[in-house]
Amino acid sequence: MRWLNEWQPPTKIQKDTGAPYLHDGARGFYLCADCGHSLTWPEPSATKKKDKGRKKPAKEGRDLYEHAPKCPRRGQQPVPCAIVAASKAVTLRIFVDLPLDWEQASDRYHRWGYSRPPPFQWTPSNRNNPSSS
Numbered sequence: 001m002r003w004l005n006e007w008q009p010p011t012k013i014q015k016d017t018g019a020p021y022l023h024d025g026a027r028g029f030y031l032c033a034d035c036g037h038s039l040t041w042p043e044p045s046a047t048k049k050k051d052k053g054r055k056k057p058a059k060e061g062r063d064l065y066e067h068a069p070k071c072p073r074r075g076q077q078p079v080p081c082a083i084v085a086a087s088k089a090v091t092l093r094i095f096v097d098l099p100l101d102w103e104q105a106s107d108r109y110h111r112w113g114y115s116r117p118p119p120f121q122w123t124p125s126n127r128n129n130p131s132s133s
């Protein structure tokens, strides 16, 4: 089984300020492949000036997109990406005896199912191959 997570849809503010996103239904994650930080897009208050969030970062101090201090990609805006996890699926079935007319008593019985991916950790050992965790 394979899970694909493209994060939430981009907000109107993110679209209006030129934030990169995968498509209208998903913004994508802003993960840096070098420093591993989850990057940010500057808030509108920081982008009101004519450069619209693309100002060059200071050589020292905090990076505009929050790369690590020694990251070679400092000053580079985030590239949206999806995360994927794959593993064998496990199904737990619970058998319950129900009365023959259970489908007519829909106010008392409900079908349900629950599906979730395993915990996903982004660690140095698997950061270049997330599906190997």
Ligand SMILES: [Zn+2]
Pocket (backbone or CB within 6 Å): 032, 033, 034, 035, 036, 037, 067, 068, 071, 072, 073, 074
């Ligand atoms: Zn970085």
